[in-house]
Amino acid sequence: MSRPLSEFARYLRTETTGGLILLGATAAALLWANSPLRDSYHALRGFRLGPEFLHLNLTVGDWAKDGLLALFFFVAGLELKRELVVGELSRFKQAVLPIVAAIGGMVVPAVVALAVGWGTPGIERAWAIPVATDIAFALGVLALTASNLPSSARVFLLSLAVVDDLGAIIVIAVLFTTGFDLVAVAVAVVALALYAFLQHRRVRTPWLYVPLALITWVAVHSAGIHATIAGVALGLLTRVRGDEGEAEAPALRLEHRLQPWSAAVAVPLFALFAAGISVDADALGAVFTTALPLAVLAGLLVGKVVGILGASLLAVKLRVAEKPRGMGWRDLAALSVLGGVGFTVSLLIAELALPDEASELAKAAVLIASAGASLLAAALLLRRSKVHARIADTASSGAEPQTPAGGEPPGPPNSDTL
Known part of the structure; x- marks a missing residue:
């Protein structure tokens, strides 16, 4: 049974x-970090709270990164499944x-980042920063600018x-696993199996699932694996x-309940504590004159x-x-540009991959x-949306198609013309 379009609309x-x-x-x-x-x-980002037991005496920034983003990745895991x-x-x-497009969109940015930043300290981990695409921002831009594109977009x-x-x-699990506590891994595996x-x-009761989820998160965190993997x-x-x-x-029910909390609370709070970087003239100048942030810029853009x-x-x-139904190469080109919105996961990887000063420059590059x-x-999407609207109007009126302004050839939007 195919997934109803209304479900896509809700997600969007x-x-x-x-x-x-x-x-x-x-x-x-x-604004706060530059005021x-x-x-x-x-002081707030660096304030520590939580028990020292099981290494849970974390800063507020770390709780946002390791705790709140676990909810974001849980929703992503539900959607992926x-x-x-x-x-x-x-x-x-x-x-x-x-x-195939996603694989290309991960491999090529990593190669570009490595090529631009080759020999720079930290690039051996920072190449992973531009591999990510931010779902929330990308879908938000698409919804605001591409109302006339086919739903296949x-x-x-x-x-x-x-x-x-x-x-x-996978990148986070492989690159940013620090140490390996076999006892904690065994606890995580048992909790996941249960x-x-x-x-x-x-079984449907949350009285079992919520404690199991918390045990899994604590065990994965204690094992040295990044807690979002839980x-x-x-x-x-x-x-x-x-x-x-x-x-x-259950997956759909949980997604309905948790996605608003993920999108409206967890991810914005992470951004609040991750995006507070200096944006003075010297800091911005360093982004465009230092190899590592230039590698991130080149990888994403x-x-x-x-x-x-x-x-x-x-x-x-x-x-x-096959190309998505009703879409042409110019539509796919516009969506490919949109893939350069790295944001949430790119900021996370920048924090995990680099020490403070280099991390600040990399995060500035991600934001820019x-x-x-x-x-x-x-x-680009606004232009493509107008083209699709004209084609739809022409088809509904039965009039002879006219060449749009800018020399775009008439015809179906899924023409092979680039």
């Missing part, structure tokens, strides 16, 4: 709202293009971002097919576009995938690149 509305709140939180962080009250910002089992990624022909972008999240999760067993037995693992183990007589499958569009073009030309990609993609 939540992520659009979350994107706007995220933008507000980022602006608040930048006369900057000392209070850094549902896409793979009953959604767009469950059908081979529909799944191939966003998967939203499906393609959402599927690409979900696969991209999986890639980022969670999967309860799902299989159709959220992903739990999401992937959640049942996505509803039983007969069941109104909603150049590598993402080349990777997503190039991989898509290659897959279609080799006949291993994400803003630039958003504005350029918005302009």
Whole structure:
């Protein structure tokens, strides 16, 4: 049974709202960190709370990064599982293009970042910063600027971002695992196995699942693995097919309940404590004159576009995938630019990969690149939306199609013309 379009609309509305709140939180962080009250910002971000037991005496910034983002990754895990089992990624022909595009959109930015920053201290981990695409911001820009694009554009972008999240999760798990506590790993594995067993037995009470989720998070954190991986693992183990007589499958029910908290609370609070960087003239100048932030900029603004569009073009030309219905290469080019909005996961990787001073420069590069990609993609998507609107009006009126301003050839939007 195919996933209803209303479900995509619901997801889009939540992520659009979350994107706007995220933008507000980022602006608040930048203003606060560059105001006369900057000392209070850094004091709050560095304030420690929590028991020392199991290494949980963390700063507020770390609680946002390790705790709140676990909720974000849990929702991402639910979405990924549902896409793979009953959604767009469950059908081979529909799944191939966003998967190939996402892989291209991770590999090429990493290669570009390594090429630009080669020999710079920290680049051996910082190459991972531009591999991510931010779902909330990307879908928010798409919703605001591309109302006349076919629904396949939203499906393609959402599927690409979900696969991209999986890639980022793997990168975080492999690159940023510090130490390895076998006892804690064993506890996490047992808790996850019990969670999967309860799902299989159709147990529904939160009185079991909430403690299990907390035990899993603490165990993964104590094991030296980044705690957000616990959220992903739990999401992937959640049942996505509803039983007969069941109104909603557990994955869909949890997504409905938790996604607003993730999009409107968890991610914006993370941004509030992650995006508070100095934006004076010296700091901004360093972004454009230092190899490492330039590598991040190039990876997001150049590598993402080349990777997503190039991989898509290659897959279609080799006949291993098909273009989304109703979309042309110019539409895919605009969506590829939108892939350069790294933000949430890119900021997370910058914090994990680099020491404080280098991390600040890398995060400034992420913010600048994400803003630039958003504005350029918005302009391109607005133009494409107008083209699709004219084509739809022409088709409904039965009039002879006219060549649009700017020399765009008439014809269906899925023309192979670049």
